[in-house]
Amino acid sequence: MKDSAHKFCSSKKIDSALEVLKRSHFRSKFKLTDRDRKYITEKGMEKIREHAFDFINLRIAQQFPKNDGKQTPMKGHPVFTAQHATATCCRGCLQKWHKIQKGRALSDNEVGFVVNMIMGWIEKQTGGGENELIKQQ
Ligand SMILES: [Zn+2]
Secondary structure (H helix, E strand, O other), X not given: OHHHXXXXXXXXXXXXXXXXXXXXXXXXXXXXXXXXXXXXXXXXXXXXXXXXXXXXXHHHOOOOOOOOOOOOOOOOOHHHHHHHHOOOOOHHHHHHHHOOXXXXXXXXXXXXXXXXXXXXXXXXXXOOOOOHHHHOO
C-alpha cells in the first residue's frame, strides 16, 4: 500500500513540478544537512517514504489541518526540509504552487503526488535514485 504512490504520478509530472520550484529563490535555498543525509543512509529510502506518508497524512491531508501554515518544522527531519523545498509544507503552499484547493481533504492521488514530489527532491539531493540508498533493505 505504501508503494501505491508510484502508480498515481508519472515521474514527468514530478520532474516538471520540481523544475518550477527551482525558479523560486526561497524554495531553492533549502538543502539537506549532513545529519539529514546520515539519517537517510541509516534508515533507507523506503523508511523515509513511509515517514513522508505519515507526515502528510497526519499534518497536511485533513480538510482543516491543525496549525495550518505552521505545522511543518523548518528542520529536524529530511522530509520536513523537503516539504519546504517542494512547497508541500502546508495547504496554503499546496494551493499556491500546486493548485490543490484548501478546505477539503486530499485524495489518495494527491497524497501520492505530494509524497512522490518529496521523495523526488530527496533523491535529487542525495545524488539521484540509482545509488546505494535505494538498494538498501
Ligand atoms: Zn507552507
